[in-house]
Amino acid sequence: MKSLMRHRGLCRLPPTSLAVSACRSYARSTPPASKLATPQGSPSDASLHPRKPALYGQPTYDSHPHILREDEVTPGIPKSEYERRRRELMARLPDRSMVLCVAAPVKYMSQGIFYKYRQASELWYLTGLQETESAVVLEKDSSSRGYKMTLFVQSKDQRKELWEGPRTGVNAAATLFGADEAKDVSYLSKYLKSSISKVDTVYVDSSFPTQTQTRSFLNYLRPSSDENPITSILSNKIRPLKEDLQMVRTIKSEHEIKIMKKAGAISGTAHAKTMRFTQPGQSESSLAAHFEYLCALEGAQRPAYVPVVASGANALFIHYTSNEQIMCDGELILMDAGCEYNGYASDITRTWPVSGKFTGPQRDLYQAVLNAEKALILQCKESAGESLHTLHQASSKILLDELRQIGFDIGPRELDRLYPHYLSHPIGIDLHESGKDQRHWGLKSGTVITVEPGVYVPPDPAFPKHFHNIGIRIEDEVLVQQDHAVVLSANAPKEIVDVEATCQGLLGVGPY
Numbered sequence: 001m002k003s004l005m006r007h008r009g010l011c012r013l014p015p016t017s018l019a020v021s022a023c024r025s026y027a028r029s030t031p032p033a034s035k036l037a038t039p040q041g042s043p044s045d046a047s048l049h050p051r052k053p054a055l056y057g058q059p060t061y062d063s064h065p066h067i068l069r070e071d072e073v074t075p076g077i078p079k080s081e082y083e084r085r086r087r088e089l090m091a092r093l094p095d096r097s098m099v100l101c102v103a104a105p106v107k108y109m110s111q112g113i114f115y116k117y118r119q120a121s122e123l124w125y126l127t128g129l130q131e132t133e134s135a136v137v138l139e140k141d142s143s144s145r146g147y148k149m150t151l152f153v154q155s156k157d158q159r160k161e162l163w164e165g166p167r168t169g170v171n172a173a174a175t176l177f178g179a180d181e182a183k184d185v186s187y188l189s190k191y192l193k194s195s196i197s198k199v200d201t202v203y204v205d206s207s208f209p210t211q212t213q214t215r216s217f218l219n220y221l222r223p224s225s226d227e228n229p230i231t232s233i234l235s236n237k238i239r240p241l242k243e244d245l246q247m248v249r250t251i252k253s254e255h256e257i258k259i260m261k262k263a264g265a266i267s268g269t270a271h272a273k274t275m276r277f278t279q280p281g282q283s284e285s286s287l288a289a290h291f292e293y294l295c296a297l298e299g300a301q302r303p304a305y306v307p308v309v310a311s312g313a314n315a316l317f318i319h320y321t322s323n324e325q326i327m328c329d330g331e332l333i334l335m336d337a338g339c340e341y342n343g344y345a346s347d348i349t350r351t352w353p354v355s356g357k358f359t360g361p362q363r364d365l366y367q368a369v370l371n372a373e374k375a376l377i378l379q380c381k382e383s384a385g386e387s388l389h390t391l392h393q394a395s396s397k398i399l400l401d402e403l404r405q406i407g408f409d410i411g412p413r414e415l416d417r418l419y420p421h422y423l424s425h426p427i428g429i430d431l432h433e434s435g436k437d438q439r440h441w442g443l444k445s446g447t448v449i450t451v452e453p454g455v456y457v458p459p460d461p462a463f464p465k466h467f468h469n470i471g472i473r474i475e476d477e478v479l480v481q482q483d484h485a486v487v488l489s490a491n492a493p494k495e496i497v498d499v500e501a502t503c504q505g506l507l508g509v510g511p512y
């Protein structure tokens with residue numbers, strides 16, 4: 001059903017929209033015609049007549065030439081990069097190690113009604129496999145590759161595919177994803193049972209239950225005849241994969257950076273257009289809808305998180321997501337929203353006046369936060385020797401100075417009330433790509449992080465009255481380089497003159 005809907009959606013597009021630009025970008029990235037194995041023999045024919053229905057359970061060049069190149073497993077990421085990721089991971093692990101990553105479970109809104117599927121980040125990162133009820137096992141060995149890769153996928157099943165769309169199936173999966181072998185997923189527990197004696201440690205993804213959790217969805221992988229859930233087969237050999245995988249995931253490749261730049265550009269432009277779209281009297285939800293629509297039109301698969309669209313004093317709630325009040329003249333709107341594009345999250349916050357012009361106090365507070373944000377971004381380079389922790393400490397110090405300059409008579413304790421959250425987090429396939437342990441690592445070139453200072457003033461006599469109930473956060477995504485930082489979200493205006501001019505339609509940015 002999913003793939004049918006996707007195709008219908010494409011057919012409905014007017015000729016001037018995505019279909020045409022997709023053909024153009026396809027033409028740009030097309031390999032020489034001699035390499036093309038299309039029945040029609042010409043690239044333009046192939047792009048106009050992609051294989052329908054698709055043969056496999058996820059987009060490939062054959063069926064989706066407008067989003068993938070021939071050498072890519074997922075849009076923008078070639079097969080060779082997935083291989084490099086696995087080798088790098090396995091090289092970090094001791095001999096007699098096994099890695100096990102399983103697919104995310106399908107989640108249901110109500111009986112039989114599923115949410116749009118998103119693959120588990122670890123399986124995605126290591127294989128590019130997008131199908132449900134699948135898994136990968138990597139076993140360190142003495143081959144030249146350094147490991148053996150076994151995929152577990154759902155077998156072809158005509159009856160089920162009639163409803164759910166094509167599956168890749170066991171036969172094609174090994175070639176498509178570069179595995180040594182592929183098997184039906186029902187063999188997973190048997191396979192683990194037979195190989196567990198050969199390994200000392202099984203590194204498992206974050207979906208595996210920790211000791212404090214009871215048995216989980218992993219049971220769904222267990223054939224009913226098997227008494228043992230997978231976790232008990234693996235017994236006391238389980239260790240979390242997260243830390244070693246995190247070391248590999250932190251530094252983004254050129255391919256990943258290209259995708260993340262595009263994700264940031266799509267979300268940044270959508271922020272700018274949503275500024276222009278904003279009118280007093282609208283519901284906050286209309287801005288959320290507008291933003292998501294703009295991102296989806298540009299090819300984003302989903303929002304990277306539930307957006308915060310907070311008008312006026314609603315901005316004092318950091319994760320305000322009900323988004324259903326009316327925006328009034330004279331208020332600010334704080335929008336924290338970003339799309340997920342080809343597997344990578346983006347994360348941007350902007351705060352702008354509903355009427356298109358800041359009031360005096362709004363302007364002063366906004367400038368204070370902006371000064372801090374810009375000063376901190378300048379430090380996001382490897383040569384500065386900062387960590388997320390030292391950057392956060394610096395953010396508190398700068399904000400304290402800035403706020404005192406505009407009339408706040410406060411110390412560090414009061415600042416904690418005004419600025420109650422952390423400055424930054426790494427971002428990639430996951431919106432929050434690491435745990436708190438990474439906060440003390442030195443910033444490395446190739447890492448992508450957010451920089452997001454904010455000030456939220458409660459109606460408390462400890463703070464100047466004219467700032468009460470104003471909440472401001474400014475958040476950019478930053479690619480750390482050796483001697484400089486690259487702002488991936490630069491399409492979203494943030495200087496006061498630019499924000500006002502964008503809201504008022506003076507910069508040529510339209511609402512659509």
Ligand SMILES: [Mn+2]
Binds near residue numbers: 347425452475
């Ligand atoms: Mn963020």
